[in-house]
Structures are given as structure tokens and as C-alpha cells.
Amino acid sequence: VxxxxxxxxxxxxxxxxxxxxxxxxxxxxxxxxxxxxxxxxxxxxxxxxxxxxxxxxxxxxxxxxxxxxxxxxxxxxxxxxxxxxxxxxxxxxxxxxxxxxxxxxxxxxGRKKDVIITAGGKNVYPTPMEEALRQHRLIEHVVVVGENRPFVGALITLDAEAFTQWALDRELTLTPAEAATDPTVLASIQEAVDQVNAGVSRAESIRRFRILDHPFTEDSGHVTQSQKLKRAQVIEDHAEDVEALYRR
Structure with missing residues (x-):
């Protein structure tokens, strides 16, 4: 059960x-x-x-x-x-x-409180997209954002254990900071994003994402004891990362 x-x-x-x-x-x-x-x-x-x-x-x-x-x-x-x-x-x-x-x-x-309303008035349910992206081998957590924004974006953290093996298989040596901007890593995540976007409307699709160089944990205050992500806390504490998604 x-x-x-x-x-x-x-x-x-x-x-x-x-x-x-x-x-x-x-x-x-x-x-x-x-x-x-x-x-x-x-x-x-x-x-x-x-x-x-x-x-x-x-x-x-x-x-x-x-x-x-x-x-x-x-x-x-x-x-x-x-x-x-x-x-x-x-x-x-x-x-x-x-x-x-x-x-x-x-x-x-999804949760009613988590529904995102974009600047264009589109209601976006982030949970199904987040869960779909988390099926990717490299992704540990996803927070979809876009409240009062022109398009939908996402903050992503990598699964450390899976990434270590993935990098070894490709003979890559990357620090977490390097992995967040590495073209090979970005391309792999983009494939997952493209698959998710294929199942939603353009207004709901994730246009940009940002990989963070640190995980969301209970100690960081972003995950509950039952390992549920604190969306509001993540968005508050990573306001600069969210803003970076929308800079020209």
C-alpha cells in the first residue's frame, strides 16, 4: 500500500x-x-x-x-x-x-496553494511537471516558478550519487559549481525539460531552468522531516536565482 x-x-x-x-x-x-x-x-x-x-x-x-x-x-x-x-x-x-x-x-x-498564475493569467500546476522531471537520473529536486512572471522557469538540484556515477561514465571531473554550468550536464537536463514540455501547452512549458550547486536538505531548511520540499522557503531563499531566470 x-x-x-x-x-x-x-x-x-x-x-x-x-x-x-x-x-x-x-x-x-x-x-x-x-x-x-x-x-x-x-x-x-x-x-x-x-x-x-x-x-x-x-x-x-x-x-x-x-x-x-x-x-x-x-x-x-x-x-x-x-x-x-x-x-x-x-x-x-x-x-x-x-x-x-x-x-x-x-x-x-497538485496543491491549491502551489498553483502558479503567470503574468499572462495562465494557471500552471507545477507538481506534475516537477514529478516528471524528477524521473531523470540526474535530478533530485525541482521547483517550478513563474508567479506573475512572463513565462515558467525551474530551479533544479542534482542527485549527488547519481551524478558521480554519470560523470565517471563520461570521464568527467566536475565540482558541483562546474556541473551547474557544464554544457554536457545542461544538455542532458534540457532533454528532460523538452520531454515534459511536449506534454503541456506553450504557456505552461518551462522556458528556462537553473541548476543550483547545492542540495535542498532538512539541515538547509528546505526539506521537511518527511522529505517533502518546502516550495515557499526555496523560492524565498533563492530569490536571486529566480531573478536570474528572467534577466535578459
């Missing part, structure tokens, strides 16, 4: 090919365990499954996932205002963005 961070469809297929079925579910603390889940006989790769018994899932006009049912909490302790804001009628507002397919399977596409 897989939960928490999104599981890549390629990984699901890999394990199924090895004879190890994996089911993916979705829920929040406020839903006291899974609200949806894939089960044997009703399983669709790339989704988090169907609602569990007694649960209703619907999608708001802005794409937010709303959940109603006996699993939903009664409210935050001693916080009546926050409790009221968390509900829309009798549906819990999850803060996640998603969609239901024709058979009722739920697909998660």
Missing part, C-alpha cells in the same frame, strides 16, 4: 511486472485515514482510486477536491474559525487539486 507523496505510474508498472501489486490511496489527517483507495479488481494506475464506503468526493469549480462522509473530522480543537473555513457546506476543503475520471477514479494534480 502506498500513500503520502504521489507514486509514479512507471514505478507501479515496474512492481506489477515483478509480481508485486501496489495499491495507492489518498487521505488527510482531517479524513482520519484514506478517503479513496485503489483495490484489487478496481484499480487504475495514475489515480488514487475510488471513494471508500460512505465517502463522497466532488471537484469544486476551481479544481479543489471536496470530501464528505463519516471519515471527515468534526473540526480543529479550539479553532472554530479555522474549522468553519475548512468546510464548504458539509464538504471538507482538502486544499488539493484534482479530477474525477469517467469511472469515478480520483487523480491528484
Amino acid at each position: 502506498s500513500g503520502a507523496s504521489a507514486l509514479s505510474p512507471e514505478l507501479v508498472h515496474f512492481f506489477r511486472g515483478a509480481g508485486i501489486p501496489i495499491v495507492e490511496g489518498y487521505g488527510l489527517t482531517e479524513t482520519t485515514a484514506p478517503a479513496t483507495v485503489n483495490i484489487p479488481g478496481a484499480h487504475r494506475v495514475g489515480t488514487v482510486g475510488l471513494p471508500v464506503a460512505g465517502v463522497t468526493v466532488k471537484i469544486a469549480e476551481d479544481g479543489e477536491i471536496l470530501i464528505r462522509g463519516p471519515v471527515v473530522f468534526d473540526g480543529y480543537h479550539g479553532m472554530p474559525k479555522a474549522s468553519a473555513e475548512a468546510m464548504e457546506d458539509d464538504f471538507f476543503r482538502t486544499g488539493d487539486i484534482g479530477a474525477l475520471d469517467e469511472h469515478g477514479f480520483l487523480r491528484i494534480t
Whole structure:
């Protein structure tokens, strides 16, 4: 069973090919365990499954996932205002963005707070692009940016272990700073960016990226204890790198 961070469809297929079925579910603390889940006989790769018994899932006009049912909490302790804001009628507002397919399977596409609105008014969901780029051997973390900007860009960190082997295979000796600007490294990352861009509109495509010469870690304050990236903190602490993406 897989939960928490999104599981890549390629990984699901890999394990199924090895004879190890994996089911993916979705829920929040406020839903006291899974609200949806894939089960044997009703399983669709790339989704988090169907609602569990007694649960209703619907999608708001802005794409937010709303959940109603006996699993939903009664409210935050001693916080009546926050409790009221968390509900829309009798549906819990999850803060996640998603969609239901024709058979009722739920697909998660990102967090509502992470949606980027470009200067041209285009809504961009960064999470799917970030997850797709992270499939590349050399990439450890990606933060897609572009709020109130003319186009979408990305900050990228390299996977140190994978990069060491990759460089040895090519007889390259590069420091992290050199790797961030090395033409061979940039070309490899550009291939991954091009593949991701092929699946989105031009307004959503990543026009420029910048490789950083240091990782995002828990010690640096950019990753949580559960290894989730702190997007807002990364953007705040790397404001100069973001600005560099948009300099002529």
C-alpha cells in the first residue's frame, strides 16, 4: 500500500511486472485515514482510486477536491474559525487539486496553494511537471516558478550519487559549481525539460531552468522531516536565482 507523496505510474508498472501489486490511496489527517483507495479488481494506475464506503468526493469549480462522509473530522480543537473555513457546506476543503475520471477514479494534480498564475493569467500546476522531471537520473529536486512572471522557469538540484556515477561514465571531473554550468550536464537536463514540455501547452512549458550547486536538505531548511520540499522557503531563499531566470 502506498500513500503520502504521489507514486509514479512507471514505478507501479515496474512492481506489477515483478509480481508485486501496489495499491495507492489518498487521505488527510482531517479524513482520519484514506478517503479513496485503489483495490484489487478496481484499480487504475495514475489515480488514487475510488471513494471508500460512505465517502463522497466532488471537484469544486476551481479544481479543489471536496470530501464528505463519516471519515471527515468534526473540526480543529479550539479553532472554530479555522474549522468553519475548512468546510464548504458539509464538504471538507482538502486544499488539493484534482479530477474525477469517467469511472469515478480520483487523480491528484497538485496543491491549491502551489498553483502558479503567470503574468499572462495562465494557471500552471507545477507538481506534475516537477514529478516528471524528477524521473531523470540526474535530478533530485525541482521547483517550478513563474508567479506573475512572463513565462515558467525551474530551479533544479542534482542527485549527488547519481551524478558521480554519470560523470565517471563520461570521464568527467566536475565540482558541483562546474556541473551547474557544464554544457554536457545542461544538455542532458534540457532533454528532460523538452520531454515534459511536449506534454503541456506553450504557456505552461518551462522556458528556462537553473541548476543550483547545492542540495535542498532538512539541515538547509528546505526539506521537511518527511522529505517533502518546502516550495515557499526555496523560492524565498533563492530569490536571486529566480531573478536570474528572467534577466535578459
